[in-house]
Amino acid sequence: QLKVVESGGGLVQPGGSLRLSCAASGFNADYWTIGWFRQAPGKEREGVSCLSGTNGGRNSADSNYADSVKGRFIISRDNARNTVYLQMADLKPEDTAVYYCAANPTVYLYSLCDLDPENDQYDYWGQGTQVTVSS
16 A cells, blocks of 8 residues: 655744655655645645655655745655655744645656646645644
8 A cells, every 4th residue: 555654743932943854755855756745724735845856766856845945945855765855944824834744656757846836747746734834
């Protein structure tokens, strides 16, 4: 059974940091694009970051970020743990949301991976992890 499970959310003060994890099972995450999305109360789900698969090292792992998180968030993958991380720094109250990761089998060779949460190629979604930024 293919699935992804998020963890690492919590309460943090403005300016603080958190690292979210997206653990994949039932498939090799190195061959898939993994996206991070978030949804704040009363708002639509939005794309945060994504990391394309490398197809077993044949391609480069390109990342894409929403403008609102560029320079503050970093996405990375640990193939040994089959896990994708989202390192979040300089967190702001507007980063408060439920964060989801999702897996997409698309191989992005000529463009950056897609941050559109409506992209139906994001087949497998986790249950989400709450991030609250507040003093």
